[in-house]
Each structure stands twice: as structure tokens, then as C-alpha cells.
Amino acid sequence: MKTLTLAAAATFLGLSLTASIAHDYKHGALEIGHPHARATPPNAPVSGGYLTIRNTGDAADRLIGVKAGFADRVEIHEMSMENDVMKMREVTDGLEIPAGGEVELKPGGYHIxxxxxxxxxxxxxxxxxxxxxxxxxxxxxxxxxxxxxxMKERMSKDGHADMDHGDMDHGDGGHGGMKHGG
Incomplete structure (x- = not known):
């Protein structure tokens, strides 16, 4: 009996360690994968946050906001190319997570x-x-x-684009040489 209890405890502990290493969350029909943020140099005013949200449900949902005690404010942004100019704008009506679908927040696309x-x-x-x-x-x-x-190493292993918001000069309020806004 003692051996069975130890085996069960080891299995549970192993599963717990795997879950924490995987850094994933389950919230209703939503699965949130690997939330991570970019390390910053001293006195940097901004950082980007990235993660994957999978919706296993039958109805769409929306990420409508993010709050963090370590930042004055938090916004959901989208980056896109328009007329050979990289633009970043706040997503003001939330980010749809389609039923049975997935949205990846990553450098060069949607991000926090x-x-x-x-x-x-x-x-x-x-x-x-x-x-x-x-x-x-x-x-x-x-x-x-x-x-x-x-971050770049993991992204190249996963086959993601090499665009990095963090490579931009943040001396102008955090948005480098990009045009910000609608």
C-alpha cells in the first residue's frame, strides 16, 4: 500500500510539474498557452506580452481587456503593413476568439x-x-x-515570423518609427 501511495504521489507531482512547465491555463472553453513578456532594459517604458488563446467551445468569445498592477495601462494592439509602412493600433473593440479556433498574440501581429x-x-x-x-x-x-x-529561438522553432516589436526604438513613447493610430 505504501508503494502504491508513493507511486500515486510521484505521478501527481510529475503531472503538476509538467503543467507548470507547460505554462498553460484552462478557463472554461478557453485554453491560454505560454503567456510571456519581453524583458526590458532599465527605464524602458513598455513591454510586449504574447500568448495563444484557443477556444474549444461552440461560441466565439472576445478578449476585451487586460489589467496589470505593474503597468500604468495595458492595451491590446495589432500590427500590420499598410503601403509599406508598419502600423500599430489599439484594438478598441476586443479581440475575437472564434469558436473552435485560435488566436496567437505574437511580435508583428496582435499583442498586449x-x-x-x-x-x-x-x-x-x-x-x-x-x-x-x-x-x-x-x-x-x-x-x-x-x-x-x-523568444526568437522559440519562434523560429515554431515557424513564426521573425518580426520583433522590441527591436524598435522606444524613445518616442514606445512606438519606434511606426505610425500609431487609425
């Missing part, structure tokens, strides 16, 4: 902007933010802070 950081975001730490969904409600998630090199 943490604006007015209270301190440097250092590699290896985690920062907690609350994601608010129209139907599923709110969930707290931990964003692991990663350096740009590790």
Missing part, C-alpha cells in the same frame, strides 16, 4: 502592450496580469519574462 512599467522586467521573473473575456470572465495569468534571443 504593457505601458508605463513600474520597473524593469527582468528575464526569469514572472508578472501577473488579468485577462478579461466577454463570456468566460476574468482569469489571472503569469507572464514569464524572457529575453529577446530566447
Amino acid at each position: 502592450m504593457f505601458i508605463g512599467l513600474d520597473s524593469r522586467m527582468a528575464e526569469g521573473e514572472t508578472r501577473t496580469a488579468t485577462l478579461a473575456f466577454e463570456k468566460a470572465g476574468s482569469i489571472e495569468v503569469d507572464f514569464s519574462v524572457e529575453n529577446i534571443i530566447k
Whole structure:
């Protein structure tokens, strides 16, 4: 009996460690994968947040907001090319997560902007933010802070674009040489 209990405990512990390493969350019909944010140099005013949201349900939902105690404000942004100019704009009506579909927030596309950081975001730490969904409600998630090199390595392994919002000069309020707005 003692051996069975130890085996069960080891299995449970192994599953718990796997879940924490995987860095995924389940919230109703939504699965939130690998929330991470870009490490920043000292005094940087902004950082980008990235994750994947999969909707396993039969109805669409929307990411309608994000709150974080470590930033003055948080916005959902979209980057796109228009007439050979990279533009970034806030998504003001939320981000739809289609039924049975998935949305990836990543550099060069949809992403979360943490604006007015209270301190440097250092590699290896985690920062907690609350994601608010129209139907599923709110969930707290931990964003692991990663350096740009590790983010690029993972993205190239996953076959994602090499565009990185963090490579831009943030000296003008956090938006580099891009045009911001509608």
C-alpha cells in the first residue's frame, strides 16, 4: 500500500510539474498557452506580452481587456503593413476568439502592450496580469519574462515570423518609427 501511495504521489507531482512547465491555463472553453513578456532594459517604458488563446467551445468569445498592477495601462494592439509602412493600433473593440479556433498574440501581429512599467522586467521573473473575456470572465495569468534571443529561438522553432516589436526604438513613447493610430 505504501508503494502504491508513493507511486500515486510521484505521478501527481510529475503531472503538476509538467503543467507548470507547460505554462498553460484552462478557463472554461478557453485554453491560454505560454503567456510571456519581453524583458526590458532599465527605464524602458513598455513591454510586449504574447500568448495563444484557443477556444474549444461552440461560441466565439472576445478578449476585451487586460489589467496589470505593474503597468500604468495595458492595451491590446495589432500590427500590420499598410503601403509599406508598419502600423500599430489599439484594438478598441476586443479581440475575437472564434469558436473552435485560435488566436496567437505574437511580435508583428496582435499583442498586449504593457505601458508605463513600474520597473524593469527582468528575464526569469514572472508578472501577473488579468485577462478579461466577454463570456468566460476574468482569469489571472503569469507572464514569464524572457529575453529577446530566447523568444526568437522559440519562434523560429515554431515557424513564426521573425518580426520583433522590441527591436524598435522606444524613445518616442514606445512606438519606434511606426505610425500609431487609425
